[in-house]
Amino acid sequence: AQSVTQPDIHITVSEGASLELRCNYSYGATPYLFWYVQSPGQGLQLLLKYFSGDTLVQGIKGFEAEFKRSQSSFNLRKPSVHWSDAAEYFCAVGSGYTGGFKTIFGAGTRLFVKA
Amino acid sequence: GAVVSQHPSRVICKSGTSVKIECRSLDFQATTMFWYRQFPKQSLMLMATSNEGSKATYEQGVEKDKFLINHASLTLSTLTVTSAHPEDSSFYICSASVPQDGADTQYFGPGTRLTVL
Numbered sequence: 468a469q470s471v472t473q474p475d476i477h478i479t480v481s482e483g484a485s486l487e488l489r490c491n492y493s494y495g496a497t498p499y500l501f502w503y504v505q506s507p508g509q510g511l512q513l514l515l516k517y518f519s520g521d522t523l524v525q526g527i528k529g530f531e532a533e534f535k536r537s538q539s540s541f542n543l544r545k546p547s548v549h550w551s552d553a554a555e556y557f558c559a560v561g562s563g564y565t566g567g568f569k570t571i572f573g574a575g576t577r578l579f580v581k582a
Numbered sequence: 583g584a585v586v587s588q589h590p591s592r593v594i595c596k597s598g599t600s601v602k603i604e605c606r607s608l609d610f611q612a613t614t615m616f617w618y619r620q621f622p623k624q625s626l627m628l629m630a631t632s633n634e635g636s637k638a639t640y641e642q643g644v645e646k647d648k649f650l651i652n653h654a655s656l657t658l659s660t661l662t663v664t665s666a667h668p669e670d671s672s673f674y675i676c677s678a679s680v681p682q683d684g685a686d687t688q689y690f691g692p693g694t695r696l697t698v699l
Contacts, residue, residue, distance in 0.1 A: 503690070510588075510675050510690040511626075557625065568679065570616075570688060572625045 469494045469562045471573035479579040480548050488543040488576050490558030499561030500541040501570070502532055506554045514556075517541065528552070553580040584610045586678050588691035595666055596699055603661045603694045605676030611656035612678035616688065617649075620673040632659045666698040 470493045480486050492498055499518050503511040515526025522534040532543045541558060558573040585608040595601050605615055613634050618626040630640045630651050638651035648670075650662040659678075663670055673695050677688040 501687075508673075508693070508695070510586075510692040511677075513687065513689065516687060568614075569628065569631070574625045577623075 469560055469571050471558050471560050471571055473556075473558055473573035473576045475576045476574070477577040477579060479581060481581050482550050483547050486543075486545045486548045486552070486578070488556050488558075488578070490541045490543065490573060491539050492541065492558075492560045493539065494560055494562065498541075500532075500534060501559040501561065502526065502530070502541075502543050503557045503559060503572075504528075504554050505557065505575075511557065514543070548578075548580055550580045550582070553578055584678065584680050584689040586612075586676065586689050586691040588676055588694050590694060591692060592695045592697075594697045594699065597667055598665055600662055600664045601666055601696060603663075603674055603676075603696075605659045605661070605678070605691050607657045607678045607689075610678070610680060612659075612680070613656060614679045615653060615659040616677045616679070617651060617659075617661050618675045618677070620675060620693075622673075626675060629661075663696065666696070668698045671696055671698045 472491045474489050501516045502514040505511045514530050515524045517524045517534045524532050530545050534541050555575045555577050557575045559570045562569045587606045589604045615632045617629045620626050628641050629644045630638045632638045632651050632653040634653045634656050640646045653659040673693050675693040677690040679688050
């Protein structure tokens, strides 16, 4: 069965420091991978997605993610974190099935940014 | 990018009443919409997939008679929580898929906070 694991429940980073959020997936075929961000009390915003091609994907707000098939990983990175990046981050894998498509979300990683 | 709205953003109701939540795609047509439920500090749980003009597909364990979904047009899906009880209190989020963005990329609404007293 398809699954997504985000090993870190929460991470604290100093403003200006680099960030890496981990994501591992389990999927039988080539996965469609997503990273979403959720601010408190809000819906989810798509940061970036990977379908095929270049394994390093650029997203919005200065984020990037790298797909590593050998490690079944799709880690999210940002070189310099801003206080406004504090939020919940969800990794997700798209799972096709007969007649449709379904997205499976990881448990999320909450990012805290300290001054 | 594609914009999805939800209404209301917050609703408080008495136990036993029904509540309707609307999900609209504002600048695109969505043949497929999804309804999720999110408990505090937890991930999103898919409740059902809503296809325009047909019956919704519910996930295992979701009561279809309690959570009525209607997708009557290409821009509107509604979720009605019938005979709501305090345990139905949650954050409900809808999304709409945009196939032309590749692999059914989903765009999410801002969510509806339901509190049942």
